[in-house]
Amino acid sequence: MEALLVITGILALLLLRVPIAFAILGPCLAYMLIGGQSTGLSLRTAAMEANSFPLLAVPLFILLGVVANHTGIADRLFGFARVLLGRTRGGLGYVNIGVSVGFSWISGAALADVAGMGKMMVPAMTKAGYPRRFSLGLTASTSLISPIMPPSIPAIIYASVAAVSTAALFAAAVVPALLTAGGLSLLVFLWARNKPHLAGEKAEKGELGRATLRALGPLGAPVILLGGILSGLFTPTEAASVGAAYVLVLALCYRKLNGRALWTIAVETVTTAASITVILAASGLLGWVLAREQVPQQVASFLLGVTDNATVLLILVALVLILIGTVLEPIAALVITVPVLLPVAVQLGADPVHFGVITIICLMIGLLTPPIGGVLFVLGSATRTPMHEVFRGTAPFLVPLVAVLLLLILFPDLVLFLPGLLNL
Template sequence: MVLLIMFAALLVLLALRVPVWIALLIPSIVYIILDDTATAALAAQQTASGVFDFALLAVPMFILLGNLANVSGATDRLFDAATSAIGHVRGSLGYVNIATSFGFSWMSGAAISDAAAMGRIQVPAMKKRGYPEGFALGITGASSLIAPMIPPSIPAIIYAVTAGLSVSSLFMAGIVPALVLVVALCIMVWLQTRKRDDLRLEKPPTAQRVKDVAKALPVAGAAVIILGGILSGIVTPTEASAMGVAYVAILALCYRTLSGKSLGRIAASTVETTGSVLIIVTSASLFGWVLAREQAPQVMTELILQITDRPLVFLILINILLLIVGAVLEPTAAILILVPVLAPIAEVYGIDPVHFAVMMIFNLMIGLLTPPVGLVLFVLSSVTKVPVTRVIKGVLPFFVPMLGVLLVITFFPLLSTWLPGLVGAGG
């Protein structure tokens, strides 16, 4: 009964548009007041413990890294290099959009950062070249989901800390599924543009192509530092985040795109985003502690086992649940609330925890493109000055490849577990 009241109170508060951290905090505080065995001191300790984790130090650093990359000129150089390399292909700017997002994702770690950076450049360029507005918005939104799947994925860090998994293993686990998403989006671009011969650019001279690619090579250094440092075991993901920030900051200084004024904006944006993430972490820690006291994982396990004892059926049911949750709840909050409950159940079914993590992260990222809360929709609307209703209309066709990739991730766990096993990332 207590669990039902807790979740009902949370849903009511979210429906009233109460900030997520307050919606998590209020039911928890009421529980502590009414339960004689739960002291305020113990609750405060549990709340603070949510952010006392070394791995979480990587979150503000990777947020800073993404903000620095936004102003460093990295996106422009990646866009120019991809355009020079494949601009002569039919529907080229669609592929360029995906390729640029993939390159930028190694520095951003968050779909919102990718959507803001790519929307500013890609959508106007595509509209200018005659691409339908909806297609330009849709491919930009869909390709932004690559960022949370590969290093330095911020959702992967939050999940790893919450579930007690290795950050390195989750970083590695998302790379192959991200490549599957890239292929699926490329197929979608081909289907949408295969009859449009006008959607291609003139092939530039070889010298120009080499020059544009060479200008973008230093940007790739960020991925080499972050991924190479973690894989080699030289640095932890947290230390790699600091190295990545230093490298991108040096790039920005060399490109002369970093000024005192822009540095102030970057710092303010980083503090704001970090604060919003960590305050949810602290509130969710207290909420999760209450759920653990009331044995929520055990109750949910018994309930689901009564429905089915087949792992695949369980995964399908969880996917449906997560698609609904992702549409109304911000991914970080959803991970912090649901992982302590669902991850133990997945282990009962014998599902690999890394596979389950990748599936859950990608599913919740789809929520960023799902009305009514989808944050990427509003970011694209803001940076492109297009009404959010038109953004939603443009994104809708891309749910087909995204849901298709979700099914592939769900039914083929080897896609998520192969690379971590190959490189020996800790579990």
């Protein structure tokens, strides 16, 4: 009953638009005070959750993505993809997906991706004759590739909470991210097959070479990041620092870095990293409350009473996580749900790395659905479009996303093949 009251209090505060960290902290602190627990215990519990070496990679990957957003790297990728793919029917749709795939190797957060891509891709597509809803829906959907494809900030958080290898989780996410891009590309192909007017113009002589040269620097980032991690040369935290330094050097070479830009980058990085850290600390306190009330054991008992099949359990968990993702920020949702659901999945034979990829994709799909729909709000703000219009455009794209999710649940080897090949 006490745990139910705490959760009800959190949901009520979230509906009142209280910031997530404080919505979690308030009811948890009230629970501890009523139960006679010390303030010192609550502070220690919250601090311990954020005191993790793998989490050091989070602010560094945030810095990497912020620098890339502010220094024209996305524009260079856009130019390269447009020359390469723009002539095909529905070409700007494929360009949208291609830029998101390229940018995802640098940025590990959906909201940062959609904020930058929205301002660039939606006006370009609507100007070329694409329906505004389609442009909005595709841009919102492709932003989910960033938190799935390594380097992924949610993957780092999951690896820390679940005590699994970050490198293994990064490797496991590559195929799902590419399948997500493939699913969205298939939808674009089916939609555009009877629209010949959406084919772009042929590139001028030498244009491809110039665009390739401009994109070589940004395309080197994934080689350094993933190559270093998967080869064992870097830990993910070390790779984050090397990647951030590499992108800063690129920005200097492109003459995009000055005092004002550095200040903007620093403020955005610190603000984002601090908000994630506070959410993690608050979620750690909630995890302590739920553990004290034996909520994980009760949930496990209930789920094991429903099914003893790992695949069925993953489908049920996926439904629950998508619903949770519609109302709760992904970082907080990861820290709260993983300690409760992962032991049950492992007990039925699920692999923790496979479970992690499924969990991240489910919570990302939640970002595309009301009532919270973080991606919808950010894209609507960036393009000055009402949220309901953004969702109407996004709704058809949920079909390929859910189809890819089911494919990954039914065929775990799609996720586990690459980590096994690399012995991670």
